[in-house]
Amino acid sequence: xxxxxxxxxxxxxxxxIGTFGYLRLGLLDVRSDAPLPDMMARLxxxxxxxxxxxxxxxxxxxxxxxxxxxxxxxxxxxxxxxxCHGEPGKPPSDFGATFxxxxxxxxxxxxxYSEAEVFWIAKHGIRRTGMGAQGPYYSDLQLWSLAxxxxxxxxxxxxxxxxxxxxxxx
Amino acid sequence: MKKFVLGFIVxxxxxxxxxxxxxxxxxxxxxxxxxxxxxxxxxxxSAVRASVRRAAASVPNSLPAxxxxxxxxxxxxxxxxxxxxxxxxxxxxxxxxLFPPTPQLPHVGTQYAEPELYWIVKHxxxxxxxxxxxPFYSEKQLWSLAxxxxxxxNLPPGMLEKIRPKKTG
Numbered sequence: 001x002x003x004x005x006x007x008x009x010x011x012x013x014x015x016x017i018g019t020f021g022y023l024r025l026g027l028l029d030v031r032s033d034a035p036l037p038d039m040m041a042r043l044x045x046x047x048x049x050x051x052x053x054x055x056x057x058x059x060x061x062x063x064x065x066x067x068x069x070x071x072x073x074x075x076x077x078x079x080x081x082x083x084c085h086g087e088p089g090k091p092p093s094d095f096g097a098t099f100x101x102x103x104x105x106x107x108x109x110x111x112x113y114s115e116a117e118v119f120w121i122a123k124h125g126i127r128r129t130g131m132g133a134q135g136p137y138y139s140d141l142q143l144w145s146l147a148x149x150x151x152x153x154x155x156x157x158x159x160x161x162x163x164x165x166x167x168x169x170x
Numbered sequence: 171m172k173k174f175v176l177g178f179i180v181x182x183x184x185x186x187x188x189x190x191x192x193x194x195x196x197x198x199x200x201x202x203x204x205x206x207x208x209x210x211x212x213x214x215x216s217a218v219r220a221s222v223r224r225a226a227a228s229v230p231n232s233l234p235a236x237x238x239x240x241x242x243x244x245x246x247x248x249x250x251x252x253x254x255x256x257x258x259x260x261x262x263x264x265x266x267x268l269f270p271p272t273p274q275l276p277h278v279g280t281q282y283a284e285p286e287l288y289w290i291v292k293h294x295x296x297x298x299x300x301x302x303x304x305p306f307y308s309e310k311q312l313w314s315l316a317x318x319x320x321x322x323x324n325l326p327p328g329m330l331e332k333i334r335p336k337k338t339g
Contacts, residue, residue, distance in 0.1 A: 007177025014178075015185050023213065026220030032294025033302035043193065050196030098305060100296035125202025125267055128297040132267030133203035 032100035044101060048126060052113065056120035063144050067160050073149030074156075074164035076142060081106075084130065088153065088161060099130040106153045119147035202269035211270065218295060222282065226289035235317030237326070243318025244325075244333030246311055251275075254299060258322075259330050268299040279323035287316035 022028060036044075063069045078087065084096040084103040096103030104111070111118060122143050125133035134143065152160075192198060206214075235243070248258055256263065256274035265271035273280070280287065292312050294302035307315070 001173075003171070003173035004177035004180075007174035007179075008181040009177075010174070011178035011181030012185060015182050020213075023217035024220055026217070026222075026224035028217055028221050029225075030218050030221040030295050031225065031302070032296045032300065033292075033304055034296075043190070047193035047196070047198055048200055050194060051198050051200040052196070054196035055200060094305065095301065098294060098301035098303070099299075100294065100301075121200075123203075124200075125269065126200050127202040127204075127206075127269035129202075130268070130299040130301060131202065132299065133201070134267070135203060136266050 032098060034100070036101050041101065049112070052117050052121060052126075056117045059116045059119070061115050061119075061144055061148060063141065063148060065148065067157065067163065069145050069148050070152060070156070070160045071163040072142075073145035073147070074160060076138070076146045077149055078164055080134075081146075088156065088164075101129055103130060106150055108154060110154050111150060115144075115147045115151045118150050119143050122146055122150075202267060204269065206270050214270065219281075222286050222290060222295075225293075226283075226286040229285040229289055232284050232288065232313045232316065235314065237329070237332075239314040240318050240321065240326070240329060241332045242311070243314035243316070244329065246307070246315045247318055247322070248334060250303070251315075258334060270298055272299060275319065275322050277323065280319055282320075284313075284316045284320050287319045288312050291315055291319075 077085075082090075082093070084093055084099070086093040086096060086103075086105040086107050088107040090107075092105045092108060093103065096105065113121065119140075121131065122138075123133065123135040123140070125131045138146075244258065247255075252258055254265070254268070254272045256272075256276050258276050260276070262274060262277045265274065282290065290300065291307070292302065292304040294300050303312070
Protein backbone atom coordinates (compact mmCIF):
# COMPACT_ATOMS: atom_id res chain seq x y z
CA UNK A 1 0.00 0.00 0.00
CA UNK A 2 2.84 2.32 0.83
CA UNK A 3 4.43 1.64 -2.53
CA UNK A 4 1.13 2.25 -4.30
CA UNK A 5 0.81 5.61 -2.53
CA UNK A 6 4.37 6.53 -3.46
CA UNK A 7 3.68 5.61 -7.09
CA UNK A 8 0.44 7.56 -7.05
CA UNK A 9 2.20 10.63 -5.70
CA UNK A 10 5.00 10.30 -8.25
CA UNK A 11 2.52 9.94 -11.12
CA UNK A 12 0.61 13.03 -10.07
CA UNK A 13 3.83 15.05 -9.69
CA UNK A 14 5.14 13.96 -13.08
CA UNK A 15 1.92 15.01 -14.78
CA UNK A 16 1.71 18.39 -13.06
CA ILE A 17 5.39 19.24 -13.40
CA GLY A 18 5.38 17.91 -16.95
CA THR A 19 2.49 20.19 -17.87
CA PHE A 20 4.13 23.25 -16.37
CA GLY A 21 7.45 22.38 -17.96
CA TYR A 22 5.79 21.94 -21.34
CA LEU A 23 4.21 25.38 -21.03
CA ARG A 24 7.28 27.07 -19.60
CA LEU A 25 9.56 25.73 -22.33
CA GLY A 26 7.30 27.16 -24.99
CA LEU A 27 6.44 23.77 -26.47
CA LEU A 28 2.75 24.63 -26.67
CA ASP A 29 1.97 25.87 -30.17
CA VAL A 30 0.09 29.18 -29.89
CA ARG A 31 -0.48 30.21 -33.51
CA SER A 32 -4.08 30.79 -34.55
CA ASP A 33 -3.58 30.03 -38.23
CA ALA A 34 -3.38 26.27 -37.88
CA PRO A 35 -6.28 23.86 -38.26
CA LEU A 36 -8.03 22.88 -35.04
CA PRO A 37 -7.70 19.08 -34.81
CA ASP A 38 -11.06 17.26 -34.91
CA MET A 39 -10.55 15.63 -31.54
CA MET A 40 -9.67 18.96 -29.91
CA ALA A 41 -12.63 20.65 -31.56
CA ARG A 42 -15.01 18.02 -30.27
CA LEU A 43 -13.69 18.28 -26.71
CA UNK A 44 -13.67 22.05 -26.80
CA UNK A 45 -17.17 22.48 -28.22
CA UNK A 46 -18.60 19.81 -25.92
CA UNK A 47 -17.02 21.52 -22.90
CA UNK A 48 -18.36 24.93 -23.87
CA UNK A 49 -21.81 23.56 -24.63
CA UNK A 50 -21.99 21.71 -21.31
CA UNK A 51 -20.83 24.77 -19.42
CA UNK A 52 -23.32 27.09 -21.12
CA UNK A 53 -26.15 24.62 -20.56
CA UNK A 54 -25.24 24.46 -16.88
CA UNK A 55 -24.79 28.22 -16.43
CA UNK A 56 -27.28 29.99 -18.66
CA UNK A 57 -30.61 30.61 -16.87
CA UNK A 58 -33.59 28.89 -18.49
CA UNK A 59 -35.11 32.27 -19.23
CA UNK A 60 -38.15 32.79 -21.41
CA UNK A 61 -37.72 35.02 -24.44
CA UNK A 62 -39.75 38.14 -23.51
CA UNK A 63 -40.21 39.21 -27.14
CA UNK A 64 -43.06 38.10 -29.40
CA UNK A 65 -41.93 35.73 -32.12
CA UNK A 66 -42.82 38.10 -34.94
CA UNK A 67 -41.12 39.22 -38.11
CA UNK A 68 -40.49 42.60 -36.47
CA UNK A 69 -38.45 40.92 -33.72
CA UNK A 70 -36.49 38.95 -36.30
CA UNK A 71 -35.85 42.06 -38.36
CA UNK A 72 -34.69 44.05 -35.32
CA UNK A 73 -32.33 41.23 -34.34
CA UNK A 74 -31.21 40.82 -37.94
CA UNK A 75 -30.20 44.45 -38.16
CA UNK A 76 -28.08 44.11 -35.04
CA UNK A 77 -26.57 40.98 -36.50
CA UNK A 78 -25.82 42.69 -39.80
CA UNK A 79 -24.19 45.64 -38.07
CA UNK A 80 -22.07 43.86 -35.54
CA UNK A 81 -21.77 40.13 -35.98
CA UNK A 82 -21.29 39.52 -39.71
CA UNK A 83 -17.64 40.55 -39.63
CA CYS A 84 -16.75 37.29 -37.89
CA HIS A 85 -19.88 35.12 -38.11
CA GLY A 86 -20.75 35.65 -41.79
CA GLU A 87 -23.58 37.35 -43.62
CA PRO A 88 -26.75 35.55 -44.79
CA GLY A 89 -26.54 34.82 -48.49
CA LYS A 90 -22.81 35.58 -48.68
CA PRO A 91 -19.72 33.37 -48.56
CA PRO A 92 -18.36 32.54 -45.07
CA SER A 93 -16.30 35.20 -43.29
CA ASP A 94 -12.58 35.05 -44.07
CA PHE A 95 -11.91 37.06 -40.94
CA GLY A 96 -13.86 34.67 -38.69
CA ALA A 97 -11.75 31.81 -40.04
CA THR A 98 -8.54 33.42 -38.72
CA PHE A 99 -9.53 32.88 -35.09
CA UNK A 100 -8.64 29.75 -33.11
CA UNK A 101 -11.16 28.27 -32.56
CA UNK A 102 -12.75 29.73 -35.70
CA UNK A 103 -15.97 31.75 -35.42
CA UNK A 104 -19.02 29.60 -36.25
CA UNK A 105 -20.76 30.63 -39.47
CA UNK A 106 -24.39 30.85 -38.35
CA UNK A 107 -25.94 31.66 -41.74
CA UNK A 108 -24.73 28.26 -42.96
CA UNK A 109 -24.53 26.13 -39.84
CA UNK A 110 -27.27 27.56 -37.65
CA UNK A 111 -26.76 26.85 -33.96
CA UNK A 112 -27.54 24.01 -31.57
CA TYR A 113 -27.90 26.45 -28.68
CA SER A 114 -31.33 27.46 -27.44
CA GLU A 115 -32.48 31.09 -27.62
CA ALA A 116 -31.86 31.55 -23.91
CA GLU A 117 -28.34 30.18 -24.35
CA VAL A 118 -27.60 32.38 -27.37
CA PHE A 119 -28.84 35.36 -25.35
CA TRP A 120 -26.54 34.41 -22.48
CA ILE A 121 -23.52 33.90 -24.78
CA ALA A 122 -24.07 37.19 -26.59
CA LYS A 123 -24.36 38.97 -23.25
CA HIS A 124 -21.40 37.37 -21.47
CA GLY A 125 -19.13 36.14 -24.26
CA ILE A 126 -17.09 32.94 -24.31
CA ARG A 127 -13.72 33.09 -22.66
CA ARG A 128 -10.60 31.97 -24.48
CA THR A 129 -12.26 32.62 -27.83
CA GLY A 130 -12.73 35.77 -29.88
CA MET A 131 -16.31 36.04 -28.59
CA GLY A 132 -16.47 39.16 -26.48
CA ALA A 133 -19.24 40.01 -24.02
CA GLN A 134 -21.78 42.33 -25.64
CA GLY A 135 -23.61 43.03 -22.37
CA PRO A 136 -21.89 46.38 -21.82
CA TYR A 137 -23.08 47.65 -25.20
CA TYR A 138 -26.63 46.34 -25.71
CA SER A 139 -29.85 46.19 -23.72
CA ASP A 140 -31.28 42.82 -22.76
CA LEU A 141 -34.16 43.30 -25.18
CA GLN A 142 -31.76 43.97 -28.04
CA LEU A 143 -29.86 40.82 -27.17
CA TRP A 144 -33.10 38.82 -27.04
CA SER A 145 -34.02 40.01 -30.53
CA LEU A 146 -30.55 39.00 -31.67
CA ALA A 147 -30.96 35.57 -30.05
CA UNK A 148 -34.34 35.13 -31.76
CA UNK A 149 -32.72 35.96 -35.08
CA UNK A 150 -29.69 33.71 -34.65
CA UNK A 151 -31.99 30.89 -33.52
CA UNK A 152 -33.82 31.12 -36.85
CA UNK A 153 -30.68 31.02 -38.99
CA UNK A 154 -30.20 29.47 -41.50
CA UNK A 155 -33.96 29.25 -42.23
CA UNK A 156 -35.15 32.84 -42.27
CA UNK A 157 -38.56 33.71 -43.67
CA UNK A 158 -37.85 35.39 -47.05
CA UNK A 159 -39.57 38.63 -46.07
CA UNK A 160 -37.33 38.93 -43.00
CA UNK A 161 -34.19 38.73 -45.10
CA UNK A 162 -35.61 41.42 -47.38
CA UNK A 163 -36.65 43.54 -44.42
CA UNK A 164 -33.10 43.51 -43.08
CA UNK A 165 -31.40 44.24 -46.33
CA UNK A 166 -33.84 46.92 -47.48
CA UNK A 167 -33.35 49.10 -44.44
CA UNK A 168 -29.80 48.68 -43.30
CA UNK A 169 -29.55 50.37 -39.90
CA UNK A 170 -26.94 53.06 -39.60
CA MET B 171 7.86 -2.08 -7.60
CA LYS B 172 4.74 -3.43 -9.22
CA LYS B 173 2.59 -1.52 -6.78
CA PHE B 174 4.57 1.66 -7.38
CA VAL B 175 3.95 1.39 -11.12
CA LEU B 176 0.30 0.69 -10.54
CA GLY B 177 -0.03 3.75 -8.31
CA PHE B 178 1.80 5.84 -10.92
CA ILE B 179 -0.59 4.80 -13.68
CA VAL B 180 -3.70 5.20 -11.55
CA UNK B 181 -2.70 8.75 -10.60
CA UNK B 182 -2.21 9.77 -14.21
CA UNK B 183 -5.48 8.17 -15.31
CA UNK B 184 -7.43 9.81 -12.49
CA UNK B 185 -6.02 13.24 -13.27
CA UNK B 186 -6.65 12.95 -17.01
CA UNK B 187 -10.14 11.50 -16.64
CA UNK B 188 -10.90 14.03 -13.92
CA UNK B 189 -9.90 16.91 -16.19
CA UNK B 190 -11.93 15.58 -19.10
CA UNK B 191 -14.96 14.99 -16.89
CA UNK B 192 -14.66 18.47 -15.42
CA UNK B 193 -14.93 19.98 -18.90
CA UNK B 194 -17.41 17.49 -20.36
CA UNK B 195 -19.81 17.99 -17.44
CA UNK B 196 -19.72 21.74 -17.92
CA UNK B 197 -18.00 22.71 -14.68
CA UNK B 198 -15.54 25.03 -16.40
CA UNK B 199 -16.54 28.68 -16.58
CA UNK B 200 -17.39 30.10 -19.97
CA UNK B 201 -18.38 33.72 -19.48
CA UNK B 202 -15.87 36.21 -20.76
CA UNK B 203 -16.99 39.23 -18.74
CA UNK B 204 -14.92 38.43 -15.68
CA UNK B 205 -11.22 38.78 -14.98
CA UNK B 206 -8.78 35.88 -15.09
CA UNK B 207 -7.00 35.29 -11.78
CA UNK B 208 -3.48 36.63 -11.36
CA UNK B 209 -2.19 33.05 -11.23
CA UNK B 210 -3.89 32.12 -14.48
CA UNK B 211 -2.59 35.25 -16.19
CA UNK B 212 0.96 34.58 -15.08
CA UNK B 213 0.89 30.92 -16.16
CA UNK B 214 -0.68 31.61 -19.54
CA UNK B 215 1.34 34.74 -20.30
CA SER B 216 4.61 32.99 -19.63
CA ALA B 217 3.51 30.02 -21.76
CA VAL B 218 2.57 32.29 -24.67
CA ARG B 219 5.76 34.28 -24.25
CA ALA B 220 7.95 31.17 -24.25
CA SER B 221 6.14 29.71 -27.24
CA VAL B 222 6.35 32.92 -29.27
CA ARG B 223 10.04 33.31 -28.44
CA ARG B 224 10.67 29.77 -29.64
CA ALA B 225 8.56 30.10 -32.78
CA ALA B 226 9.81 33.56 -33.76
CA ALA B 227 13.49 32.66 -33.25
CA SER B 228 13.71 31.68 -36.92
CA VAL B 229 12.12 34.91 -38.12
CA PRO B 230 14.83 37.06 -39.74
CA ASN B 231 15.51 40.37 -38.08
CA SER B 232 13.85 43.22 -39.85
CA LEU B 233 15.76 46.10 -41.36
CA PRO B 234 15.71 49.11 -39.07
CA ALA B 235 12.48 51.01 -39.59
CA UNK B 236 12.56 54.65 -40.62
CA UNK B 237 9.97 57.26 -39.67
CA UNK B 238 7.89 56.57 -42.76
CA UNK B 239 7.61 52.92 -41.77
CA UNK B 240 6.52 53.90 -38.26
CA UNK B 241 3.86 56.24 -39.63
CA UNK B 242 2.65 53.51 -42.00
CA UNK B 243 2.54 51.03 -39.11
CA UNK B 244 0.71 53.55 -36.95
CA UNK B 245 -1.92 54.09 -39.61
CA UNK B 246 -2.43 50.33 -39.84
CA UNK B 247 -2.82 50.25 -36.07
CA UNK B 248 -5.46 52.98 -36.12
CA UNK B 249 -7.36 51.25 -38.93
CA UNK B 250 -7.11 47.66 -37.80
CA UNK B 251 -6.05 47.23 -34.17
CA UNK B 252 -7.24 50.02 -31.94
CA UNK B 253 -10.82 48.78 -31.74
CA UNK B 254 -9.59 46.13 -29.29
CA UNK B 255 -6.10 47.31 -28.29
CA UNK B 256 -6.97 50.89 -27.36
CA UNK B 257 -7.15 54.26 -29.13
CA UNK B 258 -3.87 55.84 -30.01
CA UNK B 259 -3.59 58.99 -27.93
CA UNK B 260 -6.90 58.24 -26.20
CA UNK B 261 -7.66 57.67 -22.52
CA UNK B 262 -7.20 54.24 -20.95
CA UNK B 263 -10.26 51.99 -21.17
CA UNK B 264 -10.25 48.64 -19.49
CA UNK B 265 -11.18 45.81 -21.88
CA UNK B 266 -14.54 44.61 -20.58
CA UNK B 267 -15.49 42.03 -23.13
CA LEU B 268 -12.71 39.62 -23.98
CA PHE B 269 -11.18 36.96 -21.73
CA PRO B 270 -8.22 37.10 -21.41
CA PRO B 271 -8.51 40.91 -21.71
CA THR B 272 -6.82 42.61 -24.64
CA PRO B 273 -3.61 44.44 -23.68
CA GLN B 274 -4.15 48.18 -24.09
CA LEU B 275 -0.96 48.73 -26.04
CA PRO B 276 -0.75 52.54 -26.19
CA HIS B 277 -0.67 52.49 -22.39
CA VAL B 278 1.18 49.33 -21.45
CA GLY B 279 3.46 48.94 -24.46
CA THR B 280 4.84 45.50 -25.19
CA GLN B 281 7.72 43.35 -24.00
CA TYR B 282 7.93 41.50 -27.32
CA ALA B 283 10.71 42.16 -29.84
CA GLU B 284 9.94 43.21 -33.40
CA PRO B 285 10.28 39.75 -35.01
CA GLU B 286 8.01 38.38 -32.27
CA LEU B 287 5.42 41.10 -32.87
CA TYR B 288 5.61 40.38 -36.59
CA TRP B 289 5.02 36.70 -35.85
CA ILE B 290 2.09 37.36 -33.49
CA VAL B 291 0.27 39.66 -35.89
CA LYS B 292 0.84 37.27 -38.77
CA HIS B 293 -0.18 34.07 -36.98
CA UNK B 294 -2.37 35.20 -34.08
CA UNK B 295 -2.56 33.75 -30.58
CA UNK B 296 -4.89 30.80 -30.25
CA UNK B 297 -7.61 30.72 -27.63
CA UNK B 298 -7.59 34.48 -27.35
CA UNK B 299 -9.31 37.19 -29.39
CA UNK B 300 -6.09 37.66 -31.37
CA UNK B 301 -6.70 36.28 -34.85
CA UNK B 302 -4.14 35.76 -37.61
CA UNK B 303 -3.63 38.73 -39.95
CA UNK B 304 -1.25 36.99 -42.35
CA PRO B 305 -3.99 36.61 -44.98
CA PHE B 306 -4.77 40.33 -44.94
CA TYR B 307 -1.45 42.17 -44.72
CA SER B 308 1.67 42.17 -46.88
CA GLU B 309 5.08 41.34 -45.38
CA LYS B 310 6.01 45.01 -45.51
CA GLN B 311 2.84 46.00 -43.69
CA LEU B 312 3.45 43.38 -41.01
CA TRP B 313 6.99 44.64 -40.43
CA SER B 314 5.98 48.30 -40.29
CA LEU B 315 3.25 47.38 -37.83
CA ALA B 316 5.76 45.45 -35.70
CA UNK B 317 8.17 48.40 -35.70
CA UNK B 318 5.36 50.72 -34.67
CA UNK B 319 4.07 48.39 -31.93
CA UNK B 320 7.53 48.05 -30.44
CA UNK B 321 7.56 51.82 -29.85
CA UNK B 322 3.85 52.39 -29.31
CA UNK B 323 4.13 53.83 -25.81
CA ASN B 324 7.37 55.63 -26.56
CA LEU B 325 6.90 57.23 -29.98
CA PRO B 326 9.35 59.81 -31.33
CA PRO B 327 8.06 63.37 -30.86
CA GLY B 328 5.64 64.51 -33.55
CA MET B 329 4.91 60.95 -34.67
CA LEU B 330 1.40 60.87 -33.25
CA GLU B 331 0.43 63.95 -35.26
CA LYS B 332 1.76 62.39 -38.44
CA ILE B 333 -0.25 59.23 -37.85
CA ARG B 334 -3.43 60.98 -36.81
CA PRO B 335 -3.48 64.44 -38.37
CA LYS B 336 -5.49 66.76 -36.10
CA LYS B 337 -8.89 67.44 -37.58
CA THR B 338 -9.27 71.10 -38.42
CA GLY B 339 -12.54 72.95 -37.88
